[in-house]
Amino acid sequence: FVLFFFFKVDREQSKGGDETGLNGILLSCVNTTTFEVVKQITSSVGPWGTWTPIQWCPGGFLSTFCLCVEPKQGNxxxxxxxxxxxxxxxxxxxxxNGLERGLYGAWSDTCTEGINGINIRLEKPKGIGDDTSVNDVLFNCA
Structure with missing residues (x-):
């Protein structure tokens, strides 16, 4: 089950003033008895940003989530x-430890046994123009 997580976040407008927000997610699954990391799950990862410090659920595992998404900003x-x-x-x-530019959606259904996987929708770099990176996230239940 997932206990630890890290985000890759672009908060610096590293691409000529283009900030891309979430660029990747890394989940660490642990043995429920020993709490040793037994597997790391990494989403597809965008090219911008840096990895945030480790975060975790004290005394439990990740079981539900709420995604913050910035609506389209026009120009x-x-x-x-x-x-x-x-x-x-x-x-x-x-x-x-991401950005706070968007709006939080509804909470996902609860994974009673905990989260154990991830799927994301990632926009590929455009080269010229306004890039985003992670566009949507779905976590899998154990």
Missing amino acids: EDDTAADNIIFGCTVPHIVMG
Whole structure:
């Protein structure tokens, strides 16, 4: 089950003033008895940004999430997915270390056994023009 997570976030407008928000997610699954990391799951990863410090659910595992997405900004800089809040199997909420440019959607259904996988929609670099990176996220239940 997933206990630890990291985000790759572009918050510096590294591409000529183009900020891309979430660029990747890394999940660490642990043995429920020893709490040793047994598997790391990495989403597809965009080219911009840096990895955030480790975050985790104290005393539990990731079980639900709420995605922060910036709506289209017209002629302004778009970022798409910016941050994620996770709910834990014990009553605790963990705010990700992403950006706060968007709006949080509804909470996902709860994975009673915890989260154990990830699927994302990632925009490929355009070269010229406004890039985003992670556009949508779906976590798999154990």
